[in-house]
Amino acid sequence: MPIPSRAALIEHLVHTRIAGDVATPRENNLSHYRKLANGDRHYWLGLELGDRWSDEQDVLAVMAERCGVVDDPAHRQGQDTIDPELTVAALERMAARLRKAAVDRQSVLFATGHPGALLDVHRATAAALRAAGCEIVEIPEGLTADEAQVWQFADVAVLERGATLWHTHSPNPMAAILDGLEAAGRPRPDLVVADHGWAGCAAQRGLDAVGYADCNDPALFLAESEGTLQVAVPLDDHVRDPRYYHPMTAYLLAEAGLQLQP
Template sequence: MPIFAAAVAPTRAELIDHLVRTRIAGDVATPRENNLSHYRKLANGDRHYWLGLELGDRWADEQDVLAVMAERCGVVDDPDHRSGQDTIDPEMTVGALDRAAAELRKAAEGQRRVLFATGHPGALLDMHGALARALRVAGCEIVRVPLGTYADEGVIVQFGGVATYERGASLWHTHSPEPMTQTLNALQLAGEALPELVVADHGWAGCAGQRGIDTVGFADCNDPALFLGEAEDTLEVTVPLDDHVADPRFYEPMTAYLLTAAGLTGATGLA
């Protein structure tokens, strides 16, 4: 059975086992065909797949994109593997979590101004919320989005300090960078300082990194842009994971591991 106990962080080996069993990593649900299609569209200049980054023509070769995804996410590196199962290397996931923890620790030590946001509210909202609570207790200022910030015919709302996109009284899954663009613009218009660190996913993360803000991103194997951003040092860290598995509670052990690695267990009551 998967681990659900958020109060105790798993060991590295236990977390890797959990990631594989829940398919957050290992043999993931996203098929190879979908991955390659997204890599091709990014390479062909489809900005929907750039996630707010400005990639120019630097990644116009699909094989270069695949090479980075194999190196940083753990997808199959064989260009002749065109269909069927694809993978995320759980060792790479945990390695990236360790690097993300270092960024959270640095934010806590400096009591930095941090913005959390998600384009995957159905899966990652609780994870981002737990991180936001821990950093708030550690003395960080968690950025509040100015009221009435609109984007893409919807509005930016926050739950537990996490910004997300609402439209038609529902929280939406979105890849668009526009919510982050409008959030940062609204902060500037209100005379408020921009965040010193953004922890986010999808276009929220890509846009923040492109604006020069230190950014920790979370990304699936069919969302190559954030991994390219990390390769170009536009993002500090991109954590590879399936970003929408069956139950949001499956991310709880990963969250506990991340908080413990960041030295934030005292802020959350983790033992």
């Protein structure tokens, strides 16, 4: 796959609505910000936020700064945005951490709560790091969480129920993996690359973690602002065709000095 220039990637992100005018409506974003501020742990994504973000307007300010949503509190419904410049800048920060993992040949764990969209992004990143000499962490067998199985598919941990890979924001599957590794006497990963509660749980437990997040998932951006999560990449995490993420993945790996594997 050709590696896009920065300008070409930004154009692609806007055209496919991975960034720019995204499909997530403003009222959904604000509802999630309010619920997080009101202490609904479903929206904390495995992080411990205490009462530090109890003001919805503080959450909105961080989301405007780090994700690019409209910063006007009076804008209550309709279109909302992700700034593609912020998306690419975060990809570049993530690439720097991946480059370090490759240079140091670190162990890396991949996981996704959005297998319908981001599975191949994680799979391709895992393959590139393995080719560079990294250990891709294999999760223990027999793990369960949220009445489902925690499996590894194409090097990426996922939640499986009824022969279906599940979309989940829960931190419990990542907790099951980390607890399982400890019970087996195995070391913790040097780096976790994930999204949703998988990334939040890993970061909360003190692991180096980077992840992807949508504009209605503020917790990871708050964690990045506090230094708990190393990088949160803002994007629409479920556009209609997962192939739309391929140029983004190619750019990420090139910036990390990694080779996209066949």
